[in-house]
Amino acid sequence: MQTIAIIDYGMGNLASIANMIKKTGGKCNIVNNAGLLPMYDKVILPGVGAFDTAINNIKINGLWDALNKFALEDKKPVLGICLGMQLLCNQSEEGVEKGFGWIDADVRKLQLNNSSLRTPHMGWNTLHVQNKAFPLFKNTEAEQRFYFVHSYAVACNKQENIAATTNYGGHFHSVIWNHNIMGFQCHPEKSHKFGMQIFKNFIEL
Amino acid sequence: MTVDLTFNTKPTLTKRIIPCLDIKDGRTVKGVNFVNIRDAGDPIELAVQYAKDGADELVFLDITATNEGRKTFAALVLDIARHINIPFTVGGGISSLEDAAVLLDAGADKVSVNSSAVRRPKLVDELAKEFGSQFVVVAIDSKLTDDGFVVHTHGGKKPTDFNTVEWAKEIYSRGAGEILLTSMNTDGAKTGFDIAVTKAVVDAVKIPVIASGGAGTKQHFKEVFEQAGADAGLAASIFHFGEIPVPELKQYLHAQEIPIRL
Numbered sequence: 341m342q343t344i345a346i347i348d349y350g351m352g353n354l355a356s357i358a359n360m361i362k363k364t365g366g367k368c369n370i371v372n373n374a375g376l377l378p379m380y381d382k383v384i385l386p387g388v389g390a391f392d393t394a395i396n397n398i399k400i401n402g403l404w405d406a407l408n409k410f411a412l413e414d415k416k417p418v419l420g421i422c423l424g425m426q427l428l429c430n431q432s433e434e435g436v437e438k439g440f441g442w443i444d445a446d447v448r449k450l451q452l453n454n455s456s457l458r459t460p461h462m463g464w465n466t467l468h469v470q471n472k473a474f475p476l477f478k479n480t481e482a483e484q485r486f487y488f489v490h491s492y493a494v495a496c497n498k499q500e501n502i503a504a505t506t507n508y509g510g511h512f513h514s515v516i517w518n519h520n521i522m523g524f525q526c527h528p529e530k531s532h533k534f535g536m537q538i539f540k541n542f543i544e545l
Numbered sequence: 546m547t548v549d550l551t552f553n554t555k556p557t558l559t560k561r562i563i564p565c566l567d568i569k570d571g572r573t574v575k576g577v578n579f580v581n582i583r584d585a586g587d588p589i590e591l592a593v594q595y596a597k598d599g600a601d602e603l604v605f606l607d608i609t610a611t612n613e614g615r616k617t618f619a620a621l622v623l624d625i626a627r628h629i630n631i632p633f634t635v636g637g638g639i640s641s642l643e644d645a646a647v648l649l650d651a652g653a654d655k656v657s658v659n660s661s662a663v664r665r666p667k668l669v670d671e672l673a674k675e676f677g678s679q680f681v682v683v684a685i686d687s688k689l690t691d692d693g694f695v696v697h698t699h700g701g702k703k704p705t706d707f708n709t710v711e712w713a714k715e716i717y718s719r720g721a722g723e724i725l726l727t728s729m730n731t732d733g734a735k736t737g738f739d740i741a742v743t744k745a746v747v748d749a750v751k752i753p754v755i756a757s758g759g760a761g762t763k764q765h766f767k768e769v770f771e772q773a774g775a776d777a778g779l780a781a782s783i784f785h786f787g788e789i790p791v792p793e794l795k796q797y798l799h800a801q802e803i804p805i806r807l
Contacts, residue, residue: 355652359627389677456774460679460722462753463776464601464806466557485559485806487601487632489654489679489722507557530632530654532596 342381344368344543347407349397351423352386353529360529364536366543374406382542383410387423391447391492392435394423411442417520417545418442419476425516425523426494434492443518445496452509459491467504467514467526474503474517476541484534486514486526494525559806560770560798561601561777562791563755564784566591568637569608571617573785588621589628591785596629598791601806603629604657604725604779607637619647626652634682634725640668642675649676657682657725660698663705663712666719673720678752683721685709687742688729694742701729709742710749717750724750725779727757735761735783743773755779763789763797770803 344361346354348370361368361384368384371377385407387394398404411418420428429439432447439447450459467484469477484504493512496502504515506525514525522542528535566573566588573588592603605625607618615638622635635648636657645656656676662669662683672681686697687709694709707715713724726746728739736759743756753776756769760780769775783789798805 353649353652353654355623355626355650356630356654359652360630363630388679458751458753458776460752461558462679462723463561464559488558489632491678527632530630532630535630 341367342543343379344382344384345371345377345380346384346386347403347424348372349387349394349401349403351394351397352388354386356529357384357386357421360535360539361543364539364543366539372401372403374402377403377406377410378414380416382417382545383407383419385418385420385424385427387421387427388489389423390434391423391426391432391439392437394427395435395437395439398427408440411440411521415520417542418522419542420521420523421529422490422525422527425525426492428516428521428523429494432492442521443496443501443516443523444498445494445501445513445516447492447494450491450493450509450512454509457509460489461491461493461508462489463487464531465506465508465526467506468511469504470502471504471517474515474522475545476515476522476538477503478541480537481534485531486524486528486534487530488514488526490525494523557804559601559804560775561755562599562766562794562805563602563604563777563779564591564595564600564791565604565606565757565779565781566785567606567608567781568618568621570614571621574608586785589624592625592629592633595784595791596631599795599806600631600791601777602631603633605633605635606657607635609637619651622648622651622653636682636684640664642671645672645676645680649680655680655682655723657684659684659686662716663696663698663707666715669716669719669721673722678720678722681721682723682725683716684725684727685712685746686727686729687739689742694745697729701732710745713746714749717752721752723753723755725755725757728759731759732757734759737761737765738769738773738775738778740768740773743769743775747774753777763794766794766798767801767803770798
């Protein structure tokens with residue numbers, strides 16, 4: 341069976357992702373050693389916290405080059421979750437560091453045009469599927485509810501990279517996609533049956 | 546292309562229904578007015594059932610006071626994380642970054658602090674800086690007294706110098722990501738949430754507010770969402786003893802046109 345590396349760079353709830361992969365029949369390890377990365381077939385890049393801290397931690401752990409090789413040269417599947425998704429983009433308004441830039445998108449502070457809305461955007465919201473061909477949407481239900489917790493959101497520069505949008509004040513790009521690179525702003529590992537199907541699809545890629 | 550982030554439509558973020566499990570020595574308990582305690586079962590079994598039933602989140606509060614009990618609780622959190630795949634908050638006795646880190650590593654999504662934040666408000670800044678605001682829930686126990694809404698600690702027994710709304714504003718400015726507001730006047734009474742204090746806090750801050758204390762009927766949830774603007778409603782015994790099953794509550798709210806996840 342193919343093995344998934346869940347990248348540990350000191351930020352985020354890795355246990356929940358590992359539990360979900362095991363529950364859906366996949367095999368995974370938590371990996372913080374860049375040298376071991378080539379042994380793996382797929383990567384999940386989790387993350388909760390600040391953009392610059394994340395990029396710096398990845399660089400300190402020597403994971404920057406190894407992840408670039410994994411994604412760009414080996415073209416193996418990479419799934420970014422929450423902050424992990426934002427790291428796939430060019431840059432973020434939250435910080436000054438450059439992201440991986442694997443998807444042509446920028447991260448902006450959530451612009452709420454309705455004063456009754458709160459940040460963080462916290463709770464269960466709907467994914468509006470923009471591209472049914474996105475492989476992780478296979479066999480998913482018509483109404484897709486996922487758990488979100490974030491204050492910054494992704495804006496793609498190219499229509500083709502948008503797999504789903506979500507409405508909170510305005511529409512933002514909640515699922516993004518560029519060939520082997522995939523990102524979810526929400527937390528599939530916390531989204532019960534909806535999330536389980538996403539992991540099942542990722543395992544079966 | 547330019548991406549439109551400001552296009553406005555009807556909000557789709559749903560109101561959250563949150564069962565709360567009080568834990569002592571690894572078992573679920575719930576006090577009525579925080580005095581009488583009844584055993585309401587195995588926390589893991591309850592948690593799994595709630596996730597299946599459509600609970601949006603869970604809160605586990607450790608009411609054990611001993612160090613030995615704390616260790617039991619951390620082990621329980623690890624077990625909870627293995628068994629459920631919805632978000633959960635843990636609280637009780639967290640007074641340092643180290644306490645919070647143990648629970649984060651065990652798989653908790655958020656920690657809730659209460660008396661420790663009243664004692665040392667800077668704890669909220671420290672937790673938010675270290676783990677992010679989304680990880681930090683501040684629980685406020687509020688009671689209406691001759692001095693207005695006053696923050697209480699020690700299960701509602703001890704008044705503090707803080708006005709509830711002023712305290713809510715302060716912890717918001719210190720980086721709290723969410724407020725869990727319990728009205729000690731209505732807690733356990735099943736006469737409805739405390740709309741007045743909930744609305745006052747909701748209007749004072751820009752972070753989500755969970756209303757707690759007083760839920761006795763399905764209508765009470767509708768009221769606190771519509772009249773007070775709460776983001777979530779929390780209750781314990783009415784769920785644990787099956788008085789209001791979560792699926793029935795959510796169907797009702799959906800029929801009442803409250804945005805809810807079915």
